[in-house]
Amino acid sequence: xxQKISIAIDGPAAAGKSTVAKIIAKSLSYVYxxxxxxxxxxxxxxxxxxxxxxxxxxxxxxxxxxxxxxENRVDGQHVLLNGNDVTDAIRSPEVTNTxxxxxxxxxxxxxxxxxxxxxxESGGVVMDGRxxxxxxxxxxxxxxxxxxxxEERAQRRYQENIEKGFSSDLxxxxxxxxxRDKLDSxxxxxxxxxxxxxxxxxxxxxxxxxxxxxxxxxxxxKLAQ
Ligand code: CDP
Ligand code: CDP
Numbered sequence: 001x002x003q004k005i006s007i008a009i010d011g012p013a014a015a016g017k018s019t020v021a022k023i024i025a026k027s028l029s030y031v032y033x034x035x036x037x038x039x040x041x042x043x044x045x046x047x048x049x050x051x052x053x054x055x056x057x058x059x060x061x062x063x064x065x066x067x068x069x070x071e072n073r074v075d076g077q078h079v080l081l082n083g084n085d086v087t088d089a090i091r092s093p094e095v096t097n098t099x100x101x102x103x104x105x106x107x108x109x110x111x112x113x114x115x116x117x118x119x120x121e122s123g124g125v126v127m128d129g130r131x132x133x134x135x136x137x138x139x140x141x142x143x144x145x146x147x148x149x150x151e152e153r154a155q156r157r158y159q160e161n162i163e164k165g166f167s168s169d170l171x172x173x174x175x176x177x178x179x180r181d182k183l184d185s186x187x188x189x190x191x192x193x194x195x196x197x198x199x200x201x202x203x204x205x206x207x208x209x210x211x212x213x214x215x216x217x218x219x220x221x222k223l224a225q
Contacts, residue, residue: 004030004124005222006139008132009215011146012181012192014153016203017128020146022077022221025126032077033070033119035136036099038112040090041068041081043099053098056105063111070119082198097176109135109189111157130184133195141222143198144215150178154203179181 007024009017018034025032045054045066051058069080078087089095102108109131116136118128118202133143148156154174161168186190194200199218203211 002120005141005219006026006120006123006137007126007142007144007215007219008137008140008195008198009126009128009144009146010130010132010134010192010194010198012148012153012184014156015146015148016156016208016211017146019208020215021126021128023208023212024215027216028124028126028128028219030124031119033116033125033127034077034079035112035116035127035132036078037070037090038068038115039099039103040095041079041086042066042108042112043095043102044086044090044092045081046102046188047094047098053101056107059102059105060107060111063108063136070116096180100180100187104187104189106189113190131190132191133198134193135190138195142215142219143195144192144218145198145200146211147200147202148204150174150181153177 007021007030009021011017019034021034022032037099042059042063046053046059046062049062051062053059053189067082071078071080078085080086113131113136116127117186120137129136133140133145151174154170154177157173157177158168158170181192201211201214206214
């Protein structure tokens with residue numbers, strides 16, 4: 001297969017999706033699209049405007065007024081919200097602990113999926129999120145569903161915080177991740193779910209390199225078909 005393929009990577013928080021998606025996109029010279037960053041940018045904008053994130057029509061109004069762009073720079077991918085760099089701001093605890101609420105609304109998801117499909121329409125894309133294999137790119141040639149125990153995922157986030165010099169509470173992280181898993185998996189529209197044709201990979205005791213290698217093996221097999 002000469003043409004470029006689409007690779008969908010889904011899974012719960014801190015399963016390692018964005019870390020491995022970035023490495024795979026780089027090694028294939030594909031575009032990486034972080035759909036979680038789009039929901040985070042929307043949440044950041046809604047919080048800044050003191051919008052009630054439970055109110056679907058208010059959130060949709062915010063979404064219709066914002067442009068979310070990705071820009072690749074030497075230090076990595078940046079997220080621009082109406083031209084402003086919000087790369088770090090969208091990772092704040094406030095955004096992280098709120099994002100699953102605006103992301104549950106049907107009209108919000110429909111608009112996001114439309115935008116994500118445009119970003120991925122020419123193929124040669126690695127897209128990560130919660131509903132990529134099931135809704136955004138149902139025809140993706142490679143679909144992977146990454147998993148890890150909640151203890152391991154909390155530990156990964158804890159480690160990240162410590163490395164960044166932030167204080168962190170492992171038990172609190174575990175509770176927050178478990179709550180987000182629950183909200184993302186139980187929402188009515190496009191919940192976090194493994195696509196029927198996705199390959200499930202439990203990364204609990206795997207290194208990043210091992211996960212990348214396993215996914216690259218799947219990609220190579222597909223490209224050789
Ligand atoms: O990096 P982390 O796994 O913590 O989260 P993320 O990928 O940045 O996604 C943040 C949140 O956005 C998720 O918890 C979901 O509520 C929502 N999301 C979604 O609903 N659908 C997606 N395709 C991606 C993210
Ligand atoms: O995108 P998602 O929320 O699924 O995860 P991430 O932001 O890539 O974060 C995962 C964290 O766990 C990063 O700090 C990685 O260095 C680390 N990690 C991993 O991604 N995969 C492993 N197999 C082991 C550790």
